[in-house]
Amino acid sequence: xxxxxxxxxxxxxRSFDEQNIIYQVRIIFNQKSSLPPxxxxxxxxxxxxxxxPIQGILPLVERSPHLRSLSNHARRALVLHNAFQTxxxxxxxxxxxxxxxxxxxxxxxxxxxxxxxxxxKMEQ
Numbered sequence: 001x002x003x004x005x006x007x008x009x010x011x012x013x014r015s016f017d018e019q020n021i022i023y024q025v026r027i028i029f030n031q032k033s034s035l036p037p038x039x040x041x042x043x044x045x046x047x048x049x050x051x052x053p054i055q056g057i058l059p060l061v062e063r064s065p066h067l068r069s070l071s072n073h074a075r076r077a078l079v080l081h082n083a084f085q086t087x088x089x090x091x092x093x094x095x096x097x098x099x100x101x102x103x104x105x106x107x108x109x110x111x112x113x114x115x116x117x118x119x120x121k122m123e124q
Contacts, residue, residue, distance in 0.1 A: 004065075011063045019059065021052045025098045032105055046109040050091055 001009070028049065032040045041049075062068070067075055100106045 008064060008066065015059045015063055021094065022097045025049060025052065025094070025100070029098065029100075029103055029106065033103075040105045041109040043109055043112045046106065046113060049106075052094065 032045075067078070070078065095101055
């Protein structure tokens with residue numbers, strides 16, 4: 001790889017490490033599990049947690065010199081065109097890495113938002 005490519009990769013890794021979303025979510029899961037059932041993850045909390053991986057894309061875009069060199073219109077089109085797929089894949093990895101599929105509180109909250117077997121299918 002060229003030095004520019006190494007720098008870009010380094011910026012992406014640094015941005016990921018700074019956000020440390022997985023660690024934050026594990027803390028939230030631990031805190032919520034100690035609460036009474038009615039105060040645990042509500043659907044609104046779950047939607048916020050699920051949006052974290054998608055929000056994590058923005059710092060990566062901002063730090064990429066290649067993306068910054070594009071016009072605002074081109075950058076916006078590129079992000080919008082790829083956000084759904086990238087966000088979906090990131091959300092899956094996020095759920096896997098935080099053990100969300102094994103967290104009954106999270107799974108119960110997701111079953112309220114999605115059809116009851118959606119998360120079970122995602123885990124497989």
